[in-house]
Amino acid sequence: MFKRILVANRGEIACRIIKTARKMGIETVAVYSDADKDALHVEMADTAVAIGPPPATESYLVIEKIVDACKQSGAEAVHPGYGFLSEREAFPKALAAAGVVFIGPNAKAIAAMGDKIESKKAAAAAKVSTVPGHLGVIESDAEAIKIAEEIGYPVMIKASAGGGGKGMRVAHSKAEVREGFTRARSEAKSSFGDDRVFIEKFITDPRHIEIQVLGDKHGNVIYLGERECSIQRRNQKVIEEAPSPLLDAATRKTMGEQAVALAKAVGYDSAGTVEFVAGQDKSFFFLEMNTRLQVEHPVTELITGIDLVEQMIRVAAGERLSIAQGDVKFSGWAVESRVYAEDPYRNFLPSTGRLTRYRPPQEESANGITVRNDTGVYEGGEISLYYDPMIAKLVTHASTRSAAIAAQSEALDRFVIDGIRHNVPFLAALMSHPRWQAGKLSTGFIAEEFPGGFHAPTPEGETGEVLAAVAAAIDHVLGERKRRISGQLDGRSVTRESQRAVWLGEREVKLEVKRENGIINVRFEGSKTPGRKLYSDWKPGDVIWSGRVDDRSVAVQVRNIPNGFALSYRGVETRAYVYTEREAGYARLMPPKKVSDTGKQVLCPMPGLVVSIAVKEGQEVKAGEAVAVVEAMKMENVLRAEIDGTVKKINAKPGESLAVDAVILEFA
Numbered sequence: 125m126f127k128r129i130l131v132a133n134r135g136e137i138a139c140r141i142i143k144t145a146r147k148m149g150i151e152t153v154a155v156y157s158d159a160d161k162d163a164l165h166v167e168m169a170d171t172a173v174a175i176g177p178p179p180a181t182e183s184y185l186v187i188e189k190i191v192d193a194c195k196q197s198g199a200e201a202v203h204p205g206y207g208f209l210s211e212r213e214a215f216p217k218a219l220a221a222a223g224v225v226f227i228g229p230n231a232k233a234i235a236a237m238g239d240k241i242e243s244k245k246a247a248a249a250a251k252v253s254t255v256p257g258h259l260g261v262i263e264s265d266a267e268a269i270k271i272a273e274e275i276g277y278p279v280m281i282k283a284s285a286g287g288g289g290k291g292m293r294v295a296h297s298k299a300e301v302r303e304g305f306t307r308a309r310s311e312a313k314s315s316f317g318d319d320r321v322f323i324e325k326f327i328t329d330p331r332h333i334e335i336q337v338l339g340d341k342h343g344n345v346i347y348l349g350e351r352e353c354s355i356q357r358r359n360q361k362v363i364e365e366a367p368s369p370l371l372d373a374a375t376r377k378t379m380g381e382q383a384v385a386l387a388k389a390v391g392y393d394s395a396g397t398v399e400f401v402a403g404q405d406k407s408f409f410f411l412e413m414n415t416r417l418q419v420e421h422p423v424t425e426l427i428t429g430i431d432l433v434e435q436m437i438r439v440a441a442g443e444r445l446s447i448a449q450g451d452v453k454f455s456g457w458a459v460e461s462r463v464y465a466e467d468p469y470r471n472f473l474p475s476t477g478r479l480t481r482y483r484p485p486q487e488e489s490a491n492g493i494t495v496r497n498d499t500g501v502y503e504g505g506e507i508s509l510y511y512d513p514m515i516a517k518l519v520t521h522a523s524t525r526s527a528a529i530a531a532q533s534e535a536l537d538r539f540v541i542d543g544i545r546h547n548v549p550f551l552a553a554l555m556s557h558p559r560w561q562a563g564k565l566s567t568g569f570i571a572e573e574f575p576g577g578f579h580a581p582t583p584e585g586e587t588g589e590v591l592a593a594v595a596a597a598i599d600h601v602l603g604e605r606k607r608r609i610s611g612q613l614d615g616r617s618v619t620r621e622s623q624r625a626v627w628l629g630e631r632e633v634k635l636e637v638k639r640e641n642g643i644i645n646v647r648f649e650g651s652k653t654p655g656r657k658l659y660s661d662w663k664p665g666d667v668i669w670s671g672r673v674d675d676r677s678v679a680v681q682v683r684n685i686p687n688g689f690a691l692s693y694r695g696v697e698t699r700a701y702v703y704t705e706r707e708a709g710y711a712r713l714m715p716p717k718k719v720s721d722t723g724k725q726v727l728c729p730m731p732g733l734v735v736s737i738a739v740k741e742g743q744e745v746k747a748g749e750a751v752a753v754v755e756a757m758k759m760e761n762v763l764r765a766e767i768d769g770t771v772k773k774i775n776a777k778p779g780e781s782l783a784v785d786a787v788i789l790e791f792a
Contacts, residue, residue, distance in 0.1 A: 125441050126150055126200045129227065130173075131165065132190045133205030135500035136516060137417070138165035141203050144433040153197040155190065157183035159508045164500050173197055178510040184208045185317050187218045194224045201225035201440055203433070207315075207512070210416040211238035211285065227440040229339075229394040229415045236390040237413040240284045241322050244412070250389050252382065252410045255401060257324025268305040269298050271323050278328070281305055283312035284320040289360030290759070291315060294326050303750070307760050310735070314755070327401050329566045332356065333368050333408065334399040335383035336424045338435055339392045340445045347380035348428050349454055351420055354565040355554065357472065358759075362547075362570070363554060364420035364460045366427050369525060369563030375406045386413070395421075395436050404566070419517070422496060423458035426521040457528040458521040461536065461555075465513040465757075467545035468578040473730040474756040476509045480543035483667065484516060485535040493531045494521040507544055509731050513757045515546060525563070529555055537679040537693055540667050550578050553695030583628040583698045591691050592626045592633040593646040593656040594669050594680045595700035598689060599624065600637050600644055602664060625708035627688070627701040632708070687711075724791045726763055728782040732756035736778050739789070743771045752776070752788050767791065 129145055130153040131138045142152045142165065154169035159178035166172045173193040176183035183189065185208055194202060202219055204210035204227070213235045216226035228234075237243040244259045258271045261284065272279045272295060281304045283291025291312035293304030305321065313319040332353045339345035352368035353361045367376070383398035397418045402408040421432050430447065439445070466472045482503040487495055499516035501507070507515070518539065520531035533555040539548050554560055559573060566572075583591045600622065626633045634649035647655035660671025662682075669680045681692035688701035703711055735753040739745055745765045752763045769791035776788045 126225070126437065128153060128170075128197070128199050129201045129203055129437070130155065130190070130194050130197060130199035130224075131169070131205065132184070132202050133208055133210075134160055134163060134165055134184065134511065136498045136514060137205040137207075137419070137500070139168055139500045140498045141205060141433055142168045144431055145203075145437070148434060148437065150437070153193065153199045155184070155193050157510075159506075159510050162505065164502050164505065171197055178508065180208065180510065181314070181317060187212070187215055190215075191218055191222050191224070194219070194222060199224065201227050201437075203227040203436065204416065206414075206416050206419055211414070213238065225440050227394075227436050229392055229396060233390045233392045233394075233396075234415045237386075237392070237396070238285075238415040240282060240412050241320070244322075244324075244410075246390060247386060247410045250386060252386060253408075255324050255327060255409045255411060258322060260322065261320045262305070262322060265302045265305045268321075268323060269301045272301045273298075275323065275325050278326040279323050280326040281308045281321055281323055283308060283316060283318070284322055285312065285316040285318035289356070289358055291321065292359040294359070303762070307753075307762070311760055314760075327403070327409070329404060329568060330354075331368075331370055331402040331404070331565055332361075332399070332411075332567050333370065333379070333402045334397045334414075334418070335379050336418070336421070336432075337383050337387045337392065337396050337398060338430075338432070338439075338445065338447075339387055339394060339396075340439045341393045341442060342444050343388075344445045345384045345387045345392060346445065346447060346449045346452060347384050348424050348430060348432075348452055350376060350379065351418075351423055352565065353420060354567050355560070355569055356567050357570045361420065362462055363551070363560075364423055365525070365528075366423035366458050367454060369565070370402065370404075370406065372406070375408075379408060382410075386410070394439055395432050419462070419514075420460055422498060422517060422519045423460050423521075426458040426494060426496070426519060427454050427456060428452060429455070456521055456523045457525040458519060459525075459528045459532045460517055460519045461532060461551045462514060463516040463518055463539065463541075463551070464547045465507045465515055465544050466547050467730070468547045468550035469580060470545075470729055471577050472547065472550075473761065474509065474513050474732070474759065475545035476507045476731045476756070477544045479503055479505050479507065479541065481540055481667070482542075483538075483540035485518070485538035492523055493527070495519075495531065495535050496521075509733075509756050511757060515541065518551075526561070529561060533694065534677065534679055537681065538668055538670075540681060542683075549580070549692065549695045549697055551695075553578070553581055556694055580698075581696045583631070583696050587694050587696055588628060588631070588633070589648065589656065590673050590678060591680065591693055591696065591698060591700060592628055592635065592648070593658055593673060594678070594682075594693075595626050595628075595689055595691060595702050596624050596635055596637045596646050597644045597658045597660070598662065598669060598682060599702040600639065601662065604639070605664060623705055625703045625705060627703070627708075627711070628698050723767055724769065726751055726765065726788045726790075728754060728776075728784060728786040728788055729761070729763070730754070730756050730784050732761070732782060734776050734778050734780045734782060734788070735760060737774060737776065737789075739771050739774070741771050741774055745769060745771060745791070754782070754788075763788065765791075 128151040152169040154172040175189040209215040295301040309319040336348040355363040397414045399411040400408040496519040522528040536552040683690040732754040772792040
């Protein structure tokens with residue numbers, strides 16, 4: 125077994141690999157760019173080596189720098205994680221030439237299956253059913269349009285060396301192919317150092333299901349069940365689960381055996397994933413093979429009890445698989461949410477900055493529920509614009525799908541992040557969505573259910589009552605504390621009924637609140653129900669109100685604001701103002717604040733780098749027309765005019781770094 129391995133990656137996956145290596149008694153070496161010198165993976169590793177400037181093309185993607193880091197540190201092997209160099213055939217070859225072991229598949233398998241175009245050809249040769257498409261490299265947008273029209277719209281433009289949703293575009297017309305081809309090539313070049321793209325038919329109403337395979341260097345290959353990854357946005361997976369609610373045992377066996385046959389055909393000898401696009405009728409087509417560890421591997425680990433990173437390390441060291449196909453048993457259900465640094469209320473644009481507060485839910489296994497949080501950040505750390513915006517992967521496991529979803533919902537309620545915008549409210553709203561809970565999924569789920577983007581849910585119904593009751597309970601506890609400090613209670617706890625008006629956004633809720641025997645009772649004016657009973661040991665300063673509302677566990681995030689609290693619960697973020705009746709009377713007389721009009725400006729929606737400006741001063745522009753492209757976190761974002769107008773002034777130029785809300789251009 126290896127004594128020391130180098131992790132050629134960063135963020136949560138580097139931290140996750142280090143944890144397993146530490147468990148196995150193996151020393152670890154981290155590599156880091158200038159932007160990551162204070163990163164968590166650097167702190168966790170036994171030693172660390174600097175490899176260059178922040179851009180990945182000058183650090184994490186430079187093979188020579190990784191090889192040099194191995195020589196400096198004495199690392200015997202390298203685990204590439206996912207992304208970066210994990211699927212580059214040249215990487216294991218360079219390591220082998222330097223006498224270093226690659227913890228992943230052999231170079232021939234990467235060449236055969238890691239390249240999306242070559243993997244399609246290999247699958248077709250093995251008579252595996254594949255999605256219709258053009259398997260050759262496409263050189264121009266004109267050629268791309270010609271091929272797309274031959275295949276028939278809609279089509280998917282994909283980076284040959286791609287993964288993680290980068291370099292992928294769905295196109296429904298000539299114009300979308302032209303723009304998508306340019307953007308896909310540019311993103312592919314930036315993310316993978318390879319701008320080749322290909323085109324295939326986009327299957328409507330599909331599901332994305334993948335099979336985890338595991339092979340060794342002695343010809344043994346097994347499959348570890350499937351993962352459903354249909355909840356995607358911009359071709360980027362958002363929520364994954366294992367097993368899939370679609371498959372039955374027979375279909376699972378057929379898909380698994382086909383994945384194993386394909387892996388054996390190319391001599392696969394590590395952990396890898398065979399991806400399929402599946403119809404609602406359980407039909408399926410080979411999509412691609414990822415010759416690396418997948419982002420979503422934790423859900424497979426939780427239902428099988430198999431540490432995939434450990435298996436990869438043991439296989440790379442020459443050990444035989446200790447697990448036969450018959451030994452693989454599935455237990456319960458696992459759900460994973462990807463927590464990203466992005467603003468769900470601004471079309472999920474990246475958000476960068478310092479994590480002024482980072483309090484993930486506690487990792488534990490208790491009462492049949494497991495909560496796991498794979499992360500690469502810490503409180504006080506920086507979210508950089510140079511890399512993927514992932515903050516963490518929150519995973520829950522339980523005996524049933526519904527129990528795993530319920531556990532995920534509560535864990536998301538307890539996930540506290542301040543300093544940047546994040547997608548936790550969106551993830552929490554997804555967990556409560558009836559269609560998701562019913563397992564009626566497709567890769568178009570988010571686009572279909574949120575056609576106008578994600579907007580802040582209003583605090584209504586059951587959720588609204590819980591929020592109003594919690595706000596009243598917190599206000600009551602604070603009132604008791606003030607009276608105790610002032611001597612009004614003289615150390616005694618007395619029953620006191622108070623009338624309050626709680627404003628949830630623009631909605632006013634009138635209620636009565638009082639404490640009896642340690643329980644706070646909240647009764648709503650005009651309600652036929654007896655009210656709500658709340659119990660919690662919440663103390664002033666706690667960021668989570670954790671307790672019970674009636675007979676169920678509830679966790680609500682609490683932040684103080686004047687006359688009330690900013691509350692977060694089940695995807696709802698609202699300001700709850702708590703007034704006495706007299707205060708409420710005055711508040712009703714206050715005029716609403718006016719929002720400034722920025723309709724004649726194009727603002728930079730996130731910190732980023734200006735890639736291009738598509739217009740000139742004096743040019744007439746129609747609403748919806750592209751005016752600029754801004755890159756942040758490896759994604760290129762096309763900014764469009766919201767109104768018809770004439771460009772009056774351009775304030776930015778290509779190559780310039782802009783802050784959020786910087787004015788890019790103005791209309792007359």
